[in-house]
Amino acid sequence: WLIKNYDYDLIKFLQWTCATPMKLIGKQLTIIDEQDMICLENDYSQCQPSQNSSIIK
Secondary structure (H helix, E strand, O other): OHHHHOOHHHHHHHHHHHOEEHHHOOOOHHHOOHHHHOOOHHHHHHEEOOOOOOOOO
């Protein structure tokens, strides 16, 4: 749905801000391709927590 309705670079930015995989830290956003953004369930433990995250009660 996102690919059909939003700009490709916006999708990358949204995914990047949600969780930054440790293997991508230090890379420029513009050189990351779609394959880099695929998140497998095991990758969740290797993601850097967002500094802006909050708990919703």
